[in-house]
Amino acid sequence: MNLNHINYPTPFLLVDLDKVRQKYQMLRAALPGVEIFYAMKPNPESRIIATLLDEGCGIEVASPAELCQVLSLGARPSQIITSNPIKAPSFLRALHTHGVNRMAFDSPIEVDKIAHYAPGSHVYLRLKTDNTGAEWPLSDKFGVDVAEAPDLLRYAADKGLRPFGLTFHVGSQCLNPHNWAIALQNCAQVMERVAGELPIEVINLGGGLPVAYGRAIPTLTEITTTINEARHRLFGNQIRFQIEPGRFLVGDTAVLAASVIGKARRNDNHWLYLDVGIYNGLFDTIENFAYEMDFDVEPGRPYARFTIAGPSCDSMDKLFTNHPIPDLQVGERLYVQNAGAYTTAIAGHFNGFPPPAVIYTDDLPSHPVDNGLAGVTDQTFLEKSVNPANPVQKKPKFGFIESN
Numbered sequence: 024m025n026l027n028h029i030n031y032p033t034p035f036l037l038v039d040l041d042k043v044r045q046k047y048q049m050l051r052a053a054l055p056g057v058e059i060f061y062a063m064k065p066n067p068e069s070r071i072i073a074t075l076l077d078e079g080c081g082i083e084v085a086s087p088a089e090l091c092q093v094l095s096l097g098a099r100p101s102q103i104i105t106s107n108p109i110k111a112p113s114f115l116r117a118l119h120t121h122g123v124n125r126m127a128f129d130s131p132i133e134v135d136k137i138a139h140y141a142p143g144s145h146v147y148l149r150l151k152t153d154n155t156g157a158e159w160p161l162s163d164k165f166g167v168d169v170a171e172a173p174d175l176l177r178y179a180a181d182k183g184l185r186p187f188g189l190t191f192h193v194g195s196q197c198l199n200p201h202n203w204a205i206a207l208q209n210c211a212q213v214m215e216r217v218a219g220e221l222p223i224e225v226i227n228l229g230g231g232l233p234v235a236y237g238r239a240i241p242t243l244t245e246i247t248t249t250i251n252e253a254r255h256r257l258f259g260n261q262i263r264f265q266i267e268p269g270r271f272l273v274g275d276t277a278v279l280a281a282s283v284i285g286k287a288r289r290n291d292n293h294w295l296y297l298d299v300g301i302y303n304g305l306f307d308t309i310e311n312f313a314y315e316m317d318f319d320v321e322p323g324r325p326y327a328r329f330t331i332a333g334p335s336c337d338s339m340d341k342l343f344t345n346h347p348i349p350d351l352q353v354g355e356r357l358y359v360q361n362a363g364a365y366t367t368a369i370a371g372h373f374n375g376f377p378p379p380a381v382i383y384t385d386d387l388p389s390h391p392v393d394n395g396l397a398g399v400t401d402q403t404f405l406e407k408s409v410n411p412a413n414p415v416q417k418k419p420k421f422g423f424i425e426s427n
Contacts, residue, residue, distance in 0.1 A: 026280060026358055027319045029387065033282040033356060034299035034379035036367055040074050041384070042276040047078050050232075053247040054266060060104055062230050062269035063089055065364035068381055071273060072096055083267040087117050094121060106190055106227065106267060108133060108149045108165045115140035127190055127227075129167050131178055138182035146179055147188030147227055148172055150213065152206040157194020157231060158310060166191065172213045176221050188225035189213060196270065197231035200241050200249040207253040226258070228266040234274030234361055237313035243271075270364040277363030278317075279304060279379055283351045284334060293329045295351065300333010300340040302373035304366050305359065308342045316348065317358040324349040335374035 026037065050059060060081035063072060067089065072082060073096050082093045085107035093103060100122035108129040110118075118126065119141035126141070128134055129149040137144050151166030167175060172189075179186040189210045193202035207226070214223045228250065233240040254264060281304075285296035299305060308314070318324075327350045333340035351357065370378030 033280050034304055035280050036277050036379040036381050038277040038381060039384045043071055043074050044078055046272045047075060047080055053243055057264040057266050060265060060267040061272055062267045065269040066273040066368050069096060087114050090117055112136060112140050129165055134179045134182050138184055142183055145185045145187045147190050148176055150189060150191045150209050152191040152193060152209055153202055154194035156199025157197040159195035161192050161194050169209050169212050173216045176217055180221060186221055188227060189223060190227035190229055192229035193231040195231060196233045198233055198240055200246045203250045204253040207257055211257045225263045225265060228264060230267050230269050232268045232271035234270050236361060237315045274364035275361040279359040279362035279366055280356055282356050283353050293327055295329040295331050298334050300335055302335055302340060302371055303376045304370045304379050305342055306369040307365050315360040318349050320349045334376045
């Protein structure tokens with residue numbers, strides 16, 4: 024896809040909302056009867072959330088800000104859950120005030136807080152489970168062992184809460200489908216130990232569905248076949264299921280455009296500097312996520328191996344080492360594929376470098392349009408954007424699209 028005709032200053036994230044819809048429909052077809060909640064932390068753009076709400080998707084929130092955002096977009100309390108096992112009292116008060124009463128817990132202290140600030144809530148216990156094969160393991164930070172679970176569920180009931188479910192997380196970007204089967208077996212063991220006293224109605228399958236980042240991943244069919252076989256074998260039709268994908272729904276729905284801002288040779292190594300780096304858009308590269316990149320260059324452009332770095336003055340702002348790409352020149356662009364998750368959501372303004380603007384394929388013209396930005400340099404852009412009499416004035420929104 025040739026994106027060079029988009030006369031918009033880099034860095035920008037181009038999001039395809041049709042692809043977001045397709046990913047939701049794919050998952051719904053692969054897991055029939057499973058209620059889907061988008062875990063919004065990978066990409067909280069309001070247009071993405073509104074699109075998923077329109078499709079019938081629920082939303083998983085983890086903070087007061089996320090709760091306020093989804094409510095402002097028209098989400099009903101019945102469409103919202105929170106699987107954050109540790110919640111501030113202010114968040115619990117907000118959940119209770121707005122009628123959101125389904126939430127996770129994994130400690131006695133959390134039970135006490137929920138009972139005090141959100142009495143009568145329906146709670147589901149997060150279990151610790153095997154994260155082998157996940158690129159971002161989560162089992163150390165949250166979750167309790169199977170042996171601890173029955174007493175915690177009983178304690179929640181004693182405090183006036185309704186312990187109606189179990190949940191787990193197999194790890195972000197999980198490449199091992201068997202992790203879901205192990206976790207469901209853990210849930211079955213817990214249910215066995217509280218049978219007859221605490222009716223477990225729901226199992227939340229968590230997140231972890233992967234997106235391709237330059238390496239082979241299990242297919243959605245492979246993962247959901249494992250899940251479906253385990254849930255039917257262990258629970259039949261007696262349990263309702265939820266799942267809360269984040270990365271899976273948005274990761275491969277966007278492309279991040281960046282420009283080369285500098286080149287150097289240091290100790291026989293070739294360096295290439297971009298206007299986006301770890302701090303303002305590509306945080307996941309700290310875990311060696313090997314994003315695939317596209318280049319709109321003429322055929323036959325020679326390749327070279329570069330260390331690719333971000334724009335800040337921090338030595339950690341280094342994305343890829345000894346990476347083969349075309350010999351790009353200053354001002355030319357590259358396009359980072361599958362950049363819809365954990366890019367703009369984590370990006371900050373460190374060292375004064377802004378996060379990528381977010382634009383949407385729905386808003387692109389059907390043919391190239393000169394919006395006055397072609398050939399604009401950093402200096403002239405600043406001159407056009409900032410009033411010298413008001414140096415803190417925000418840059419105006421140029422072009423044919425406004426970001427959220």
